[in-house]
Amino acid sequence: MTAPVPPLVGRFSRSSTLRLVGVIAAVFLAAALVLAAAVWATVSTAMERRILDTIRTDATGLEDVWREGGTAALARAVDRRRGETGAEGHRRVHLVVSPEGEKIAGDFDAWPNDLAPDGEVVRFRDPVSGVAWSGVIRRIAGGPDLLVAHDRAEREAVMARLAGDLAIPIFLALLVAATVTVVVGRRLLERVERVNATARAVEAGDLTARVAGSGHDEFGRLAAHVNAMLDRIAALVAGVHHLSDQIAHETRTPLARLRSRLERARREAEADPGSRGAVPALDDAIAESAELIAVFAALLDIARTEAAAGDARGLAHVDLAEVVGDVVDLYEGVAEDRAVRLAVAVAPAVVLGERLLLTRMIANLVDNAVKFSPEGGTIDIALTRSGGDIRLTVRDRGPGLPEGFEAAAFERFTRAEATASVPGHGLGLPLVRAVALRHGMKIDLRPADPGLEVVIRARPAEI
């Protein structure tokens, strides 16, 4: 059995497996980013240092020129350098300014506006050409101020190449992370989903469902344990089933004898004028035995219906709308006599089921609703589709259930105290639940203020 795996999108928030894989992928990606950032920072610092070292050497050389030949020699050297590139191929610019701030020589007319004249290392961008420069300011004691700057283009080109080089492994890391998330997540999900699908099938009543697949890891052991548990449950249910069959045979026969003997005694008493007085007592005895037989039959029906849960044999397409129609047809006379209105709103809703059992289930619900309805009350019977599900609701305006009684209402022989005046054995709702279970339907009791709303959700049959 292969369980269908739901799409990953949208499942993320609901699946802890997917979340775990997602977290691992995110950590993976973050590690790659941190590594890339570290490389970037190291290279960037090293490049900067190299440029500055070159500029400093340059500036020191020019300072030596000044020492040897004075300001005029420095100005000449600067003029000579104009348009040349440095030892490493950088474009260079210079500016020599007198201590009074007059330009002596160089590529600028003034210190660039935003350039602090007293900082040693400066970076600036030529507002006209857009070229970025790194420079060193040297204030020569007793001489002019000197600015030497080199083009940062090479450094920026290197960093851009580095960025490109780093982007590829990061992209690969992202790809690997995404693939791992999808592949590992899907595999894990598939295995978890198999267990879930089996649990759902069992919940729907199929006790023969087992988790497919094996393996000796945690998932394999989980599957094996779930299967062993289901085997045990199936064995217990089979035992109960067998026992109920035996009870059916061993007890029904004596009950049948009891009844036939009573009927015979009654016939004989009626025929004999001397013992005609015994007839009413025998009638009572027959009525009591009929009651006993009815309770017993209902119990057996519940037990065997529960045991048949999940068994697809004997199931056919049944339109619940038709069943509701039949039941309403059966009960509208009773309802009318009690001045209770049956408000029916149904649309075709085909399910896979046993028509007779479904009729009995809906009849029990309507029977209850009619019994507990106040005079003049309305009973809403609706058959609607919500999402992919079929919803059958029966709502009365009776006293409803005492608080907290919802779960107990499905137990055999349980009756709310307030209902003591209404005839019944407390076997109606247990049978309703057994039928619902047999068809994999879900049933809810909800207070409706006033009254009680019974909601049954069923899966439509695939046609």
Place this chain on the structure above:
Amino acid sequence: MALRALIIEDDAVMAGHVADLLAGRDFTTETTADGADGLRRAAASPFDLIVTDRMLPGLEGLDVIDRLRALGVTTPIMVVSALGLSGDRVHGLERGADDYLAKPFSDDEFLARVHALLRRARIEPHPEVLLVGDIEIRVKARTVHRAGRHVALSPKEFELLRCLAEHAGRYVPRSLLLERVWKLRFDPQTNVVDVHVSRLRGKIDDGFDGTVIRSARGEGYMLAADAP
């Protein structure tokens, strides 16, 4: 001529009881407790009715039916069994039984079903007109007249009257009415049948004294054959 019935039942008390009930309807009965013996007897000579249990020594009741049907025996067969769930009934009817009654049953129900079986075996197809006293039921046209006057009935009321008319003069248990009219094989807790019958009474007895539909010991209803 007396009718002949074969009873295949391993419980002596039940077998005796069924035999008594059938004797009251002018049957002569033969009884056997063994499935295989029952099969031999049923195959050897013609019967008008066979009543069989399911769980039997020798041969299972449904297997007896299989074999008899394979031999071309068309005698009406009623299964009387403690296996009484709807699935069991459907299974029994599919295997060739003509009716399936769960134990324990009431005498009225058993007899009404026997009556229905014999009627089906003898008069087929269904008669076009049923006459009970001054009531005239036209089955195909689905109309009812009483003393020449048309009585308007709902479809279910018509079916109810028709079923009672087919068993006129005998009590028909509620369970049989539920099965024939509403196709239901269970007893609703509320007496829905009573309400339907009382409505039918209201219509059919309108303008007449008394009622033609009698109720019996809280067990069932009878359409009086001697209605005025």
